[in-house]
Amino acid sequence: NAGVTQTPKFQVLKTGQSMTLQCAQDMNHNSxxxxxxxxGMGLRLIYYSASEGTTDKGEVPNGYNxxxxxxxxxxxxxxxxxPSQTSVYFxxxxxxxxRNTGELFFGEGSRLTVL
Amino acid sequence: GENVEQHPSTLSVxxxxxxxxKCTYSDSASNYFPWYKQELGKRPQLIIDIRxxxxxxxxxxxxxxxxxxxxxxxxxxxxxxxEDSAVYFCATQGAQKLVFGQGTRxxxxx
Numbered sequence: 001n002a003g004v005t006q007t008p009k010f011q012v013l014k015t016g017q018s019m020t021l022q023c024a025q026d027m028n029h030n031s032x033x034x035x036x037x038x039x040g041m042g043l044r045l046i047y048y049s050a051s052e053g054t055t056d057k058g059e060v061p062n063g064y065n066x067x068x069x070x071x072x073x074x075x076x077x078x079x080x081x082x083p084s085q086t087s088v089y090f091x092x093x094x095x096x097x098x099r100n101t102g103e104l105f106f107g108e109g110s111r112l113t114v115l
Numbered sequence: 116g117e118n119v120e121q122h123p124s125t126l127s128v129x130x131x132x133x134x135x136x137k138c139t140y141s142d143s144a145s146n147y148f149p150w151y152k153q154e155l156g157k158r159p160q161l162i163i164d165i166r167x168x169x170x171x172x173x174x175x176x177x178x179x180x181x182x183x184x185x186x187x188x189x190x191x192x193x194x195x196x197x198e199d200s201a202v203y204f205c206a207t208q209g210a211q212k213l214v215f216g217q218g219t220r221x222x223x224x225x
Contacts, residue, residue, distance in 0.1 A: 033212065040124070042204060042217040043159070050211050058212065090158065097211040103149070104206075104213055106158040 002026055006091045006107035013081045013114045021076040021110050023091030031097040032074035033058075033104070034066060036087040043090065049074055050097035081114045088112075117142040117209040121216025129224050134195055136219045138205035139187040147208035148181060148188045153218075154201045162203075163190070195223045 006023045013019055025032065033048040035058075045058030049068040063085060065077045074093075078085055091107040118141040128134045138148075149164035165172045165179045165188065172179050176195075181188040192199055200223045205216040 031211075035215075040217065042121075043215040045212055045214075048212055056211070101208075102147070102164065103161045104151075106160070108158050 004091055004093055004105050004107035006089075006110055008110060009108065010111050011113070013078075013112065015082060015114060017081050018077065018079050019081065019112075020078075021089055021091070021112075022073070023075065023107060024073045025091075025093040025105070026072065027093060027095075027105065028071070029093040029095050029105075030071070031094050031101070032068065033092040033094075034064075034074070034076045035090045035092065036060065037090060037109075038087050046076065046089075048097070078112075081112075083114045086112060086114045117145070117207060117214040119205060119207050119214050119216040121205050121219060123219060124217065125220045125222070127222045127224060128195055130195055130197065132195055134192045134199070134221055136190045136203055136205070136221070137187060138189070138207075138216050139185075140207045140214075141186070142207060142209055142214075143186065145207040145209065148179065149206050149213070150177075150179060150190045151204045151206065151215075152201045153204065159204060192221075197223050197225065199223050 004025045030051045034046040035043040047066040049055045052071045067075050089110045092104045094104045121138045146167040151159040152162045153159040178191045202218045206213045
């Protein structure tokens with residue numbers, strides 16, 4: 001039982017390049033999330049998928065796209081990377097999205113640097 | 116939309132003393148209030164949570180108190196130890212997502 005697994009752990013891009021961060025969970029969770037973490041800014045939600053087949057914007061969606069490939073997998077794509085997207089990205093999952101749901105489980109994080 | 120304010124942003128205490136971190140929130144419909152701990156270079160992990168039908172919850176040296184009327188909740192760590200040094204995040208449950216505070220960097224001085 002690996003929990004939430006995200007790849008790659010580290011990536012360096014040049015401005016304008018594209019890349020996809022992959023995330024998979026093996027806990028049979030319905031809801032999945034992508035956050036970014038910047039110094040002093042806490043965890044900001046980029047996109048989330050409350051259930052398979054749905055995706056919604058979070059606080060900071062500009063410059064990103066997501067795909068809920070199936071119940072297990074939720075990918076984050078940067079089409080044209082910018083230095084402002086240098087950050088640590090966390091994928092997370094939980095049983096459900098609603099108000100009666102508990103713990104959010106995080107992946108180990110992906111450190112992205114855009115030059 | 117939902118908003119969570121957390122303070123202080125940094126906190127330094129002597130080993131053995133207590134630490135208190137406070138959060139205020141705006142969404143009166145919030146009913147779930149977790150606290151996450153993030154050690155350096157690691158992922159955030161849940162350490163304690165409280166639901167809106169409870170005013171206080173304890174787990175060994177940590178406790179969380181909730182005041183729904185005033186819309187604030189606090190994390191209390193007693194008898195602090197070096198391994199308590201980390202960044203702590205509060206969060207509230209919005210309609211479909213958790214909204215996090217900005218984090219508090221807690222340093223325990225020997």
